[in-house]
Amino acid sequence: MIAPGKTRPSTGTAETSAVDERAHVCVGAIAGAHGIRGEVKVKSFTSDPLDVGAYGPVLTDRGARLVLQPLRVQGQAVVARIEGVADRNAAEALRGRRLYVPREALPATEDEDEFYHADLLGLPVVDGAGELLGTVATIQDFGAGDMIEVAFPGGGSAFLAFTREIVPVVDIAAGRLVAHPPEGWADTGAEESDAPASDETGEVS
Template identity: 55%
Template sequence: MTDKVCVGAIAGAFGVRGEVRLKSFCSQPQDIAGYGPLTTEDGTRSFTVKLTRPVKNGMGARLSGISTREDAEALRGTTLWAPRDALPSLPDDEFYHADLIGLEVFDTGGQTLGRVRAIFDHGAGDILEVAGRELLLLPFTREIVPTVDLKAGRIIADPPGSDE
């Protein structure tokens, strides 16, 4: 597990007084402002976020230290990270995507299938992309993925068609 989690990204400037268009990756988009100062991925910059208004495809926000349109535009594409301990804890059967990326995936017979490379959600539920000898896309359901062991750093999966 990492000590920080990506919670949003800056999509560009909004207006002429340093506001940014902010995309939140939180389940409740407005929660992004409540995780304390957010940092850039490399940790070199830190911002306090104050949401200002809803905007198309995101939210308007003021970031501490950003006062001009040029400053805001220069941050386009910057991801914002929160300390992991600032995020709420999850029930036993829910996971942050950041915790699943990189976990080794085994089938129910103990054979290595690969590692989780990405997680996609196209509206019908999460799909794990597992890169190994071949690329697998696994629905992230209890039937297909019966075991996630974060402490051991592994997932047990029963891919569709594996019992044929």
């Protein structure tokens, strides 16, 4: 399977992001308040959960700049302080906010099969004959591995499993993906997918 990269992507919400996701990488999401002193629980998408604050100030999906200080890993979340957030109400107001850093702030990937999702968004997807299938609109994980949503030139979209078998070529330098979709894959649009919705910004126990 092709690795998704050093950070996990945002799985998307109905709310439009104020951040250019082609130039930024989502490194985490605030799951809620922790305690009464303004600390928050963060669902980290970095390989080392505490690295969620290692790349400088983060931007929320509403465009706010936050200085994040991770304190410790607790269960599946990182407990962190945010500069200027001093009580539970202020912390709780940030629930659900996705956290981004500029793509250039992140180190290069160490494996040729490892990619940052920001590098894939917007790339054309072609078949083995070079015919355009569409462009990468989103990258989702519904629980069974990464899926790329391919937006068709004429409208609509469908998902492809992001595996070496289905997407054997990911050429960032050339700016394209080569895919071998299964028969009939384009007949079911993304809106009709049976895959369950994924909510990465929900409460983390």
